[in-house]
Amino acid sequence: xxxxxxxxxxKEIIESLKEVREYPRQTYNELIxxxxxxYKNVKKRNQYDELFEEYDNVVIxxxxxxxxxKSILRIYAELLKRYGPQGWWPLxxxxxxxxxxxxxxxxxxxxxxxxxxxPRTKAQQFEICIGAILAQNVSWxxxxxxxxxxKRLNALSPGALLKLRPASLRQSIRPAGFYNxxxxxxxxxxxxxxSLSRRVPSxxxxxxxxxxxNETADSMLLYGFKIPSFVIDAYTRRIFVSLGLxxxxxxxxxxxxxxxxxxxxxxIVYQEYHALIVEHAKRYYSGxxxx
Numbered sequence: 001x002x003x004x005x006x007x008x009x010x011k012e013i014i015e016s017l018k019e020v021r022e023y024p025r026q027t028y029n030e031l032i033x034x035x036x037x038x039y040k041n042v043k044k045r046n047q048y049d050e051l052f053e054e055y056d057n058v059v060i061x062x063x064x065x066x067x068x069x070k071s072i073l074r075i076y077a078e079l080l081k082r083y084g085p086q087g088w089w090p091l092x093x094x095x096x097x098x099x100x101x102x103x104x105x106x107x108x109x110x111x112x113x114x115x116x117x118x119p120r121t122k123a124q125q126f127e128i129c130i131g132a133i134l135a136q137n138v139s140w141x142x143x144x145x146x147x148x149x150x151k152r153l154n155a156l157s158p159g160a161l162l163k164l165r166p167a168s169l170r171q172s173i174r175p176a177g178f179y180n181x182x183x184x185x186x187x188x189x190x191x192x193x194x195s196l197s198r199r200v201p202s203x204x205x206x207x208x209x210x211x212x213x214n215e216t217a218d219s220m221l222l223y224g225f226k227i228p229s230f231v232i233d234a235y236t237r238r239i240f241v242s243l244g245l246x247x248x249x250x251x252x253x254x255x256x257x258x259x260x261x262x263x264x265x266x267x268i269v270y271q272e273y274h275a276l277i278v279e280h281a282k283r284y285y286s287g288x289x290x291x
Contacts, residue, residue: 073262076276085272086275089118091128092147109144125225126156133182134176134182136216137177158193185210188209203218214232215232215252222267231274235285
């Protein structure tokens with residue numbers, strides 16, 4: 001028999017424990033043990049996350065129903081209050097004058113906080129889409145260098161990109177890493193983009209394009225085609241797993257479904273929430289991410 005001891009709890013604490021029990025016969029010992037596990041998980045953060053310390057109570061109540069609509073909305077409100085509009089997706093043709101006052105780490109070039117009119121042209125739309133491909137497994141400054149190289153070659157359009165010699169294409173996107181594979185992905189997507197004419201693709205169509213996965217497809221839809229499709233990335237997983245709000249083994253589609261069920265299908269909210277999660281994670285969860 002395990003060692004036991006007697007402790008005294010305030011009636012208020014006992015009532016709170018009753019409220020968060022997962023099933024009627026769950027013992028206080030089982031419940032507290034699970035709470036301690038959640039709390040330990042929170043404390044494994046890379047560093048002290050002052051913004052989300054107040055959400056420890058959400059984590060505890062989340063034992064019953066994991067993530068809730070209320071907690072998702074509250075976290076979005078807190079992130080927006082702290083960092084403000086982020087102005088995603090950056091474009092190479094924009095200067096940084098509009099982003100001088102943006103609360104954002106890293107480069108401000110090409111961002112447009114508060115202006116949700118982009119993309120305004122097919123060229124901008126294409127740039128966003130190939131940027132999403134180039135951004136796979138690499139930081140944005142590297143993507144920006146690759147895009148600038150393509151721009152110097154006048155290859156930021158699907159037709160021009162397809163006319164590039166394979167060696168020139170690979171060399172131009174070298175800063176983005178995995179340049180052999182990404183060059184093939186850009187070629188395949190350029191062909192697909194041309195086939196669309198002015199039609200907006202479905203998520204299923206995008207996922208059938210070689211080299212386009214869930215996160216890339218959702219990024220293209222949300223920022224390039226202005227379709228409310230919430231983007232789940234490694235940062236999202238890290239923050240919300242750390243808070244105990246989602247299971248570490250939860251799949252992409254499952255997490256995406258929870259966010260979309262909790263938020264109205266609003267382009268601005270979806271764009272800002274995703275960008276704000278990235279900004280916050282860069283500040284407080286800067287260790288190596290796993291997809």
